[in-house]
Amino acid sequence: MNELLKPQKNIYQLGRGDLQIILESKSPRFSLDALLLADFVDKIDGADIVELGCGTGVISLLLAADLPKSRIRAIEIVASLAEMAERSVALNGLQQHISIELGDWRELSERWGKNCCDMIVTNPPYYRLASSRISPQPLKAAASSELYGSFAELTAVASRLLKPGGTLWLIHLADRAEELISTLEQHQLYLFRQRLVQMSVNGPAKRILLAASKSIETQCEIQEPLVVWQTSGKYSKEAAAIVGDKEGAKL
Numbered sequence: 001m002n003e004l005l006k007p008q009k010n011i012y013q014l015g016r017g018d019l020q021i022i023l024e025s026k027s028p029r030f031s032l033d034a035l036l037l038a039d040f041v042d043k044i045d046g047a048d049i050v051e052l053g054c055g056t057g058v059i060s061l062l063l064a065a066d067l068p069k070s071r072i073r074a075i076e077i078v079a080s081l082a083e084m085a086e087r088s089v090a091l092n093g094l095q096q097h098i099s100i101e102l103g104d105w106r107e108l109s110e111r112w113g114k115n116c117c118d119m120i121v122t123n124p125p126y127y128r129l130a131s132s133r134i135s136p137q138p139l140k141a142a143a144s145s146e147l148y149g150s151f152a153e154l155t156a157v158a159s160r161l162l163k164p165g166g167t168l169w170l171i172h173l174a175d176r177a178e179e180l181i182s183t184l185e186q187h188q189l190y191l192f193r194q195r196l197v198q199m200s201v202n203g204p205a206k207r208i209l210l211a212a213s214k215s216i217e218t219q220c221e222i223q224e225p226l227v228v229w230q231t232s233g234k235y236s237k238e239a240a241a242i243v244g245d246k247e248g249a250k251l
Contacts (some may be wrong), residue, residue, distance in 0.1 A: 030058040037171040038062035040209045045069045052105045052122040057085030064097040109160040159187035164215040174205035195223040
């Protein structure tokens with residue numbers, strides 16, 4: 001067996017379809033958030049796509065499966081996560097569609113130049129350094145706290161990388177929505193779609209899905225909230241379709 005695909009015991013099914021992902025024992029497990037974001041993104045085949053902070057590559061894998069003509073460049077600063085993502089790309093035979101690059105997304109406009117992509121997708125860390133307890137586990141800390149760049153920095157980079165009219169897609173904490181939208185607008189990224197994510201019909205929104213366009217202001221489409229769980233304790237019909245009835249996915 002190709003060395004990239006070992007060890008077999010750490011290969012898991014990824015959402016719906018035939019995709020698989022490699023996750024080592026100490027790596028953060030992918031959450032429902034990544035699956036929701038990949039589903040939220042407009043599927044424009046042939047688009048030049050960048051994923052900022054790809055982690056183990058979940059979102060890029062899901063998008064590549066739906067967009068066979070698109071080129072996806074995924075950047076990750078943590079070497080062990082980038083290596084796992086590369087192995088998962090090889091496992092699924094998607095090397096011609098996805099390139100995993102080790103590096104700091106804050107430096108991408110200097111490396112790649114400006115106006116270089118049609119779409120950016122990101123599931124960034126949710127917690128500010130000043131307001132969160134940083135996990136003692138390095139991989140969890142990198143996934144949850146803004147160790148490698150703030151949301152404002154991410155937004156500035158996205159604005160430089162996107163072509164005029166290009167789009168940014170992200171998921172974040174619902175209670176930071178006002179700040180997020182204001183920050184996007186400061187960098188000429190204007191919201192055109194948003195959707196709240198609730199754990200239950202009567203529960204508060206925990207996440208928000210946002211889509212913004214570079215330099216183009218338009219009326220924002222506010223979609224009905226996505227409800228994850230039914231009162232029976234089972235996934236809602238929509239959530240089940242997104243995750244492929246995969247057990248154990250949690251926000």
